[in-house]
Amino acid sequence: MARLLVGLPTLQGDLSKYATRFDMVELRPVDVALPKPSTLRKWRKAVPPSFVFSVVLPRVVGELTPGPALDEAVTITLEVAAALEARCVLLQTPATVRPTAANKKRLAAVFERIPHEGTVRCWEPSGLWEREEVLATARAVGVLPVFDAAREQPGGGPILYTRLRALGKSTALGAAALERVAERLRRRREAFVIVEGPGEASRIRQALTHELARLPARSSGVTVVRPGTSTLVAEDEEQ
Numbered sequence: 001m002a003r004l005l006v007g008l009p010t011l012q013g014d015l016s017k018y019a020t021r022f023d024m025v026e027l028r029p030v031d032v033a034l035p036k037p038s039t040l041r042k043w044r045k046a047v048p049p050s051f052v053f054s055v056v057l058p059r060v061v062g063e064l065t066p067g068p069a070l071d072e073a074v075t076i077t078l079e080v081a082a083a084l085e086a087r088c089v090l091l092q093t094p095a096t097v098r099p100t101a102a103n104k105k106r107l108a109a110v111f112e113r114i115p116h117e118g119t120v121r122c123w124e125p126s127g128l129w130e131r132e133e134v135l136a137t138a139r140a141v142g143v144l145p146v147f148d149a150a151r152e153q154p155g156g157g158p159i160l161y162t163r164l165r166a167l168g169k170s171t172a173l174g175a176a177a178l179e180r181v182a183e184r185l186r187r188r189r190e191a192f193v194i195v196e197g198p199g200e201a202s203r204i205r206q207a208l209t210h211e212l213a214r215l216p217a218r219s220s221g222v223t224v225v226r227p228g229t230s231t232l233v234a235e236d237e238e239q
Contacts, residue, residue, distance in 0.1 A: 006205040024052035029080045040083035054088035055081045064106040088120040095127030150177045158189035166196040182211030
């Protein structure tokens with residue numbers, strides 16, 4: 001069985017109300033002010049056990065420049081992730097981080113500090129990285145590469161983390177793009193989908209639910225239920 005989890009890149013409004021509409025949320029320690037750990041533990045108890053917190057490492061970590069600032073940011077992030085019992089930890093690297101051997105070593109060094117057990121460790125590069133190089137680097141480091149599944153073919157494997165990006169003035173995804181995303185999700189055991197643009201997120205979640213339900217499955221069927229328990233039956237998975 002696989003879970004379909006859809007959410008926003010920032011928390012919108014009250015967490016308890018948010019969790020009735022979505023299955024996950026990204027939080028950004030250091031870059032955005034967050035409550036103290038005791039309050040974060042209350043947040044964890046305020047939502048269903050199946051609700052997913054994804055913690056995004058601060059921008060200073062994404063720059064991959066070793067030093068006290070990076071060390072402190074990683075420490076704070078891990079404290080936040082522990083308090084929230086975060087399922088995912090995501091590192092976004094800016095376009096200034098190019099695909100050099102030195103940067104790949106620094107990337108690996110950062111992820112060595114992120115617990116592997118029970119955590120989906122994700123990497124989302126920007127800039128000059130070619131898709132195949134992203135896949136090869138992610139495989140070598142042991143992390144999940146993040147692509148926009150509406151515009152790029154994701155890597156294989158039972159788990160997918162994707163960001164459906166807003167480009168230009170429109171955040172809307174058309175029917176063809178949503179069909180493409182659903183097709184790329186249906187083989188997965190677990191699919192984390194972050195939608196940019198809060199006005200579009202609910203529509204996209206409903207549309208993906210509809211598309212996944214109607215797609216023919218090559219093994220078992222597909223079942224999708226409400227937030228907190230969203231599931232779909234995966235096909236034979238790529239490993």
